Amino acid sequence: MVNNIQERLYTDQQLKKMLADMLLIRKFEEAVEKLYQEGKIPGTMHLCIGQEATAVGACAALTNEDKITSTHRGHGHSIAKGTEIKPMMAEILGKATGYCKGKGGSMHIADLNVGNLGANAIVAAGLSIGPGAALASKMKNEGYVVLCFFGDGATNEGAFHEALNLASVWDLPVIFFCENNLYGMSGSIKEMINVEHISERAKAYGIPGITINGNDVMEVARFTQEAVDRARNGKGPTLIEAETYRWRGHSRSDARKYRSREEEKEWRKSRDPIASFKEKLLEENVLTEDAFLELEKRIDAEIIGAVKFAEESPEPSLDILETDIYA
Amino acid sequence: MVNNIQERLYTDQQLKKMLADMLLIRKFEEAVEKLYQEGKIPGTMHLCIGQEATAVGACAALTNEDKITSTHRGHGHSIAKGTEIKPMMAEILGKATGYCKGKGGSMHIADLNVGNLGANAIVAAGLSIGPGAALASKMKNEGYVVLCFFGDGATNEGAFHEALNLASVWDLPVIFFCENNLYGMSGSIKEMINVEHISERAKAYGIPGITINGNDVMEVARFTQEAVDRARNGKGPTLIEAETYRWRGHSRSDARKYRSREEEKEWRKSRDPIASFKEKLLEENVLTEDAFLELEKRIDAEIIGAVKFAEESPEPSLDILETDIYA
Amino acid sequence: MREITYASAIKEAMVQEMRIDKDVFILGEDIGIYGGSFGVTNGMIEEFGPERVRNTPISESAISGCAVGVAMMGMRPILEIQFSDFVMIAMDNIVNQAAKMRYMFGGKTQVPMVVRLPSGSGLGFAAQHSQSLEAWMAHVPGLIVVQPSNPYDAKGLMKTAIHNNNPVIFFEQKGLYNTKADVPEEEYKIPLGVAEVKKEGTDLTVVATGIMVNRTLEAAEELEKDGNSIEVIDPRTLVPLDIKTIIESVKKTNRALVVYEAVERGGYGAEIASLIGESEAFDFLDEPVSRLGGIATPIPYNPKLEKAAVPQVEDIVKKVKSMMNK
């Protein structure tokens, strides 16, 4: 029972699943990081370590039929939405068994079966596509909602503005979910906008906007659920700004000169979304230390399995170079 | 003396100049309309008849060194900023003596000597260019401000969002001046945004926003002056929404099915910016009926002169087809 | 048979498909009661209502992105961009998203959308409303590029475009909207990648696109008087391109000219000319493959200048003569 964590929205089972998902994301990305350092990953990758609660909390409010659009920093979103880690890892290694046959890579993982409409390497692009998917839901009367993940930096793209306005005037079932991790690549959001909270921008579109603690998975789930309910009931879009922090650099190489080590330490030490949620679940007796160790072990094994699967998978054959261009 | 029109911002001379400019714009456009109907104007033209007070009021707050960016509906802005009507009319007729040698036409009239950085046929484009000009003022310490004219429809372009944000975070000396004439081409702004007033969008950029009566030239001048002062004193941009109405259709052919004849009549009858300002000046004894008739006569003659100049001007020679492409 | 305009032909294709298939709908700026900038969608909102004739805010980025998303989810949107020049604001969604999505996802999605782009010069709209941008689109893998030159093709190709499962860029020459021709009301489609020999001839092959097909046919008549027999080919679709028909023709006539409205420099005519030059037709050529395209200038406003900026009938006649008299 977690009544004193919040009104009973989720069963113990579900709460444990959230913790497991967050842990899975973190360990998945730690593995990705290692593989990258070993030179096994082409190009670049963007890690969301430290931001696991936004992905998991937001997706906890969604059904399998609901959709998400994601970003360059999309591993967490994918996993939280139910995308499997074996073909994800294989994709990141550019293998034939990957979700995109090795053609897309880290920035383009998609799994339409679970409503993951894809990561996107263009900042704010998912914001434009999401309302389209939501329009289909509305026109075809399919009942699903669409949640668009994007970063703080993305809110300065014109696409953000146009998309929120369109979704508002058409009352589309969309949740605009901003992961405000304080920085773009290096630009501090404080220097890039002149409002206190990104969520204030919702007013410009006549939709609700709210700023929440993005490192508290329960809070994320609860407020997302409210927005999902609104959307599902034909009440249109909501802008959620979830405050969080990425622990790693922006991508492959980043000296992180734009922020202090103290700031980083502070977030890691006292606002780790996984540690704090685990603490809560322990306190509330939803979880035991033993069960947690068990969980960790299971996930470690799962990750090892995914890495093994990916590493042992074949490279794509050159024959597929020119397939999948046209339908 | 016009103390009871407003605090003494302008001399009688200046007030009469405003009336004259508004009248000049209207009669200029009536002439353009006639020429268009006579088949003498290629392509299209967008008339601002009914909106004269926004152009004139806004430009009254500017010096010759200040700059404007304009729109497809730019004749009024040009004239108000001091652009001469002979080469304007010639340009609209596509003549060699036109401001752009006949290469630009109605939608591209520019006169950098008086700070008119040009009409623009791309909706919202001037909003992006204006902050650039303002940045030059700031970096070169030249003291001028930039006023960007745009329509209500333009506020749904991403360019609007990006430009206001950039100008805000860089504290640029810009005035974003929205002529809300209730419609885009046909789209009612009420259906295209979900906020009561466009000026509310200013909050998303942490800048002041205000909605004013765009058909009251004094009100326009006064509030623009405040924004200009702010900008000139390094306090950054302002968003002004001036409510007005275009009497004519959007452009060459427009059955105006998207609005009622009653609505049109109402605006024309009781909110004519010229008639009401004339009334005021008469009341305040700034103007006499005779002086007004005199003024009308002078302007009529000026228009006739401009049309004659334009009609008698030569077409551009084919030799200039490939000049002015590169500097 | 009925004569209808190019504009009506496009509308008829859309209307007929919308009657059959609920998933087909149109969106764009002022396409509702206003009927669109060129009246193409006139009357459609009256028949289909505002849900399926979606009047949008002036937001080319949002509406193009919306088209991508709605298409991924199984609808078949037709997006009108008022003038092709404004497509720049929608380029990311068309080129980085729609065109690449299927490939990037390893075949896991498809994006069946049609983007209608009123294009070209000749109406006095000046530089920001008169461009011919088909070369950009044809350069992008993943896009289909269609450029009908007459009402019959416009209707048949629009139907094909709507049924196609890829993003189709549909270039409509603004100057053609009011041209009329016989167009059957009944169902027919024109396949992608099938050129049409508009006129047979023996002395020289002209490959012309868009409105240049019409000008070339006029020029050919003129040239006929002097005994020059011109074969005129309209590729109709640039991607896929029916290069085979073109090569066969050139092998017969031994001379080739490519005529296009877009700026000659870097235009798609260069691709067609190159393909001819690289092909087996090379050995049949009596002289170089030539091109006649637009002058490398922004389109000027003044109508006389504007005309001079793109090939006119006389220019085509002159060019062909110069090729014949070498």
Place this chain on the structure above:
Amino acid sequence: MREITYASAIKEAMVQEMRIDKDVFILGEDIGIYGGSFGVTNGMIEEFGPERVRNTPISESAISGCAVGVAMMGMRPILEIQFSDFVMIAMDNIVNQAAKMRYMFGGKTQVPMVVRLPSGSGLGFAAQHSQSLEAWMAHVPGLIVVQPSNPYDAKGLMKTAIHNNNPVIFFEQKGLYNTKADVPEEEYKIPLGVAEVKKEGTDLTVVATGIMVNRTLEAAEELEKDGNSIEVIDPRTLVPLDIKTIIESVKKTNRALVVYEAVERGGYGAEIASLIGESEAFDFLDEPVSRLGGIATPIPYNPKLEKAAVPQVEDIVKKVKSMMNK
């Protein structure tokens, strides 16, 4: 002489010009303390401060428009777009505004701005970060298009670009950033529209652009072993294009191949090939002008696939051999 990288050469040009001319400044995303996505602007904010090294919001439309406005008012901005792929969001400002402004205003303004576009594939960044879009830009009247293939040219051309009074689109191949070569610290400029014969040869002319210049030089060495003497020409600037040097070469070698990284279909190589074919060189050709460009596919992620999507040294060798052995 010092050896420095392509990235450093570009930086040095900017730094030197910024020291001389107060009106020159740079703007872009993360170009400050981060040094830009590829480190090109590393250290510049330390020297010039945040006023002249302007870190911008992620707003490609606003920053490109800003560059246009500031340039019209007498500054000389250099805009970095992080990857050339994102330029789509800035296309309106570059193509509809910067390129046309002077013309539309009848010569009344000029827009001296440089747009730096890191471009091309080979680094595993996949389809939305790997495009080669120079053909789009070269098709647009009013733009200058530069594509340096080595550090020396990069520095000299950047200087020229900064001094030029038009919008200059400066394509930087990402794979070249770390390549090193001799670059004098002293002032020098490379004029626009002057190609360089990188290697003389007698049997076949290869016109190569960007990174393909380097690959072709490697291929030429390889081919030399079999007794094939290849002339390699680097146009360096696509607009203006030094077609004369190319034609002279082809008249000498009687064979021409154009090699480019961009998608072959509709790429600028088609323009170059067409110009050769249309020229007096036609009569000297022993066989068709050929092209070797990228496969018509979005760039795939997997490095093996990615390599297969654009010409590699072996592909050039093979292509030349097939032309020589006909």
